[in-house]
Amino acid sequence: MTHTISAMMDSSPAEVAVDQQLLAECIEACLVCAQTCTACADACLSEESVADLRRCIRTDLDCADICETTGRVLSRQTDPDVAIIRAVLEACARACKSCGDECAQHAEMHEHCRICAEACRRCEEACTKLLAAL
Numbered sequence: 519m520t521h522t523i524s525a526m527m528d529s530s531p532a533e534v535a536v537d538q539q540l541l542a543e544c545i546e547a548c549l550v551c552a553q554t555c556t557a558c559a560d561a562c563l564s565e566e567s568v569a570d571l572r573r574c575i576r577t578d579l580d581c582a583d584i585c586e587t588t589g590r591v592l593s594r595q596t597d598p599d600v601a602i603i604r605a606v607l608e609a610c611a612r613a614c615k616s617c618g619d620e621c622a623q624h625a626e627m628h629e630h631c632r633i634c635a636e637a638c639r640r641c642e643e644a645c646t647k648l649l650a651a652l
Contacts, residue, residue: 519546523593532595540648541592547644548589548610551637555582555617558634565628574620578634581617584610585641592648600652607645607652614642 523542527534534541559578562571588610591603618638625632 519549526593527595530595532597534595535598535600536648537651540644540651544607544641544644544648545589545592547637547641548585548592551614551641552582552585552589554634554637555579555585558621558630561628561630571624571628574624574631577613577617577620581613581638584613588645604649604652607649611642611645611649614638614645618642 523545524538527538527542555578559575559582562568562575562578565571568575584606588606591606615638618635621631621635621638623631625635
């Protein structure tokens with residue numbers, strides 16, 4: 519996926535104002551995390567102990583929405599507003615930390631939560647790296 523994201527950036531006449539590899543990795547991490555969190559919330563709803571996973575489902579869905587939005591905002595390179603980019607990256611890193619922490623609490627019992635926690639950690643790290651590069 520990173521190859522396709524990079525190819526799209528290369529094909530755009532807009533100049534990418536930040537390290538293109540970091541940007542592509544962050545977009546990919548956001549989109550993968552959004553999908554993983556959505557799937558984890560769905561899997562949580564299928565568990566016998568769904569009531570015990572209420573907070574996990576909520577953080578999954580919040581994180582998925584924020585990651586999806588962040589990936590979309592980062593994909594736009596024409597005349598970017600760096601303050602908005604920073605704000606969405608900070609929000610995404612925070613959502614990923616919260617969701618990763620919540621899913622980690624269920625990781626021993628639910629494999630989908632372990633996978634989701636890992637995706638959240640990768641996305642949080644990618645957002646933090648891109649923030650540092652801005």
